[in-house]
Amino acid sequence: MSEMIAVQDLVKNYGEFCAVNHISFTVTEGKIFGFLGPNGAGKTTTIKMLTTVLDPTSGKILVNGHDPTREQKQVRRSFGIVFQDPSLDDELTAYENMDLHGILYGVPHGERVMRINMLVDFVGLGDRIKDFVKTYSGGMKRRLEVARALLHNPRILFLDEPTIGLDPQTRNHIWSYIQQLSKEEGVTVFFTTHYMDEADRVANEVAVIDHGKIVAQGAPAALKEKTASATLEDAFIALTGHAIREEEATSTDRMRMMGRVWRGAGRR
Amino acid sequence: MKAIYILCLRQLKRYVRSPARIVGSLGQPILFLVALGFGFGSMFAKAGGGSYLNFLAPGIISMAILFNAVFSGIEIIWDRQFGFLKETLVAPVSRLEIVFGRTLGGAIVAMAQGAVVCVICLIAGFRIASPLLLPVAIVFMFLIALLFTSIGTAVGSVLQDMQGFPLIMNFLVMPLFFFSSALFPLNGLPKVLQVAVGLNPLTYGVDGLRGALSNTFAFSMATDFIVLSILTAILLAIGSYFFSKIQL
Numbered sequence: 001m002s003e004m005i006a007v008q009d010l011v012k013n014y015g016e017f018c019a020v021n022h023i024s025f026t027v028t029e030g031k032i033f034g035f036l037g038p039n040g041a042g043k044t045t046t047i048k049m050l051t052t053v054l055d056p057t058s059g060k061i062l063v064n065g066h067d068p069t070r071e072q073k074q075v076r077r078s079f080g081i082v083f084q085d086p087s088l089d090d091e092l093t094a095y096e097n098m099d100l101h102g103i104l105y106g107v108p109h110g111e112r113v114m115r116i117n118m119l120v121d122f123v124g125l126g127d128r129i130k131d132f133v134k135t136y137s138g139g140m141k142r143r144l145e146v147a148r149a150l151l152h153n154p155r156i157l158f159l160d161e162p163t164i165g166l167d168p169q170t171r172n173h174i175w176s177y178i179q180q181l182s183k184e185e186g187v188t189v190f191f192t193t194h195y196m197d198e199a200d201r202v203a204n205e206v207a208v209i210d211h212g213k214i215v216a217q218g219a220p221a222a223l224k225e226k227t228a229s230a231t232l233e234d235a236f237i238a239l240t241g242h243a244i245r246e247e248e249a250t251s252t253d254r255m256r257m258m259g260r261v262w263r264g265a266g267r268r
Numbered sequence: 269m270k271a272i273y274i275l276c277l278r279q280l281k282r283y284v285r286s287p288a289r290i291v292g293s294l295g296q297p298i299l300f301l302v303a304l305g306f307g308f309g310s311m312f313a314k315a316g317g318g319s320y321l322n323f324l325a326p327g328i329i330s331m332a333i334l335f336n337a338v339f340s341g342i343e344i345i346w347d348r349q350f351g352f353l354k355e356t357l358v359a360p361v362s363r364l365e366i367v368f369g370r371t372l373g374g375a376i377v378a379m380a381q382g383a384v385v386c387v388i389c390l391i392a393g394f395r396i397a398s399p400l401l402l403p404v405a406i407v408f409m410f411l412i413a414l415l416f417t418s419i420g421t422a423v424g425s426v427l428q429d430m431q432g433f434p435l436i437m438n439f440l441v442m443p444l445f446f447f448s449s450a451l452f453p454l455n456g457l458p459k460v461l462q463v464a465v466g467l468n469p470l471t472y473g474v475d476g477l478r479g480a481l482s483n484t485f486a487f488s489m490a491t492d493f494i495v496l497s498i499l500t501a502i503l504l505a506i507g508s509y510f511f512s513k514i515q516l
Binding site for chain 1 (some may be wrong): 270271273274275278281282285286296350351352353355356357358359360361362419515
């Protein structure tokens with residue numbers, strides 16, 4: 001299996017601030033790769049560099065064998081992306097948003113119409129396809145964005161917090177389809193998420209990033225074993241020293257943290 | 269080419285679907301047409317200038333195009349703020365195609381608004397000198413629209429502040445409009461004003477349009493066309509350059 005994403009010694013500085021600090025990883029074709037970290041860890045900055053939106057300060061990136069800084073068109077043809085924030089035109093209908101995307105990506109007319117209908121049906125919006133996006137709920141917009149990212153049959157799918165704001169049923173539905181795409185069509189998936197249970201269940205491999213540095217990388221089971229944790233969330237806390245969303249840490253997170261501190265103190 | 273077409277079509281759909289925008293942007297041209305056209309009409313005729321309405325109408329049409337074209341730049345800020353710009357910037361098309369599509373769309377919308385104002389002027393009593401010159405008028409309307417949409421694109425690409433954009437553009441648009449030949453003839457102006465008016469690209473647009481619609485040129489059709497075309501090319505290049513530098 002070939003490497004679809006290869007990152008070597010990647011750095012991104014904003015003035016004095018180092019958002020991504022010498023990270024390296026590879027993602028093999030057909031694998032689902034989870035990129036986990038708290039807010040501000042450098043996940044979105046990394047995705048932006050992988051998807052040609054941002055130039056790195058230094059380091060080397062290859063996406064589908066192409067350099068995003070020099071071969072932007074080839075890289076862009078290779079991937080579909082769901083951004084962290086909405087990127088639909090509210091003044092257009094769902095069909096028009098999909099059609100616009102298909103034309104920008106050069107999908108032929110017949111195939112475009114067929115795939116738009118198929119994908120919109122898949123995300124459960126078939127009966128709302130002619131409605132303006134401004135009449136959609138947040139969850140519906142998210143589902144439409146996932147459908148849009150898949151329209152041009154990308155080899156790689158970048159998903160930046162793709163299931164945020166979705167109900168559990170739709171989340172499961174979307175992840176099942178993404179797993180199916182990965183298994184049957186060899187689509188490589190690179191995603192970030194705050195839902196650790198999703199990462200645990202879906203990812204073949206995860207990398208944990210904190211303060212711009214990758215602190216651990218491997219299969220979820222291997223990380224759990226390495227940190228002697230029952231869940232990936234506990235493994236994450238063990239590796240980074242804090243919960244995934246520190247500012248939103250629940251009382252359970254805080255109790256887990258205290259538990260780890262006490263257990264650590266006891267071992268010393 | 270398909271990318272240019274679809275992005276241009278998007279601008280047109282957004283325009284057609286917003287009756288408030290169509291009607292709202294007619295207010296100012298109608299106000300100028302009624303207040304100045306009828307207010308100064310008799311004075312202009314007594315001074316031997318002929319029908320002021322026939323003189324003023326091309327200026328008012330240019331005004332409608334100018335305002336709509338320049339303010340189309342805010343859509344870049346809007347798209348950046350609400351995320352749609354990202355969708356276009358990661359697509360496998362060049363930034364040049366994106367900026368051309370957007371600018372062309374903005375220019376056609378501004379032209380359409382100019383055409384609506386032209387119809388209102390006709391209702392108010394404006395008479396086109398020769399229908400044979402209508403295609404020439406359309407060319408000048410398009411050049412005015414493209415030139416000022418390019419300015420809007422350049423400013424919209426640099427600015428990220430949605431509140432700041434209208435303030436800056438008003439600061440730019442008002443002198444452009446008042447120091448052009450939209451409201452008064454060029455002959456007999458004080459020297460300083462003559463220089464200011466001569467340096468203003470809108471002057472050549474209004475003059476070309478006035479020549480095509482009312483058969484009155486201050487310069488010549490060729491001069492107006494050449495000056496406007498060169499300036500449009502330069503400003504389109506500047507707008508494209510700033511758009512290509514956008515980082516999300």
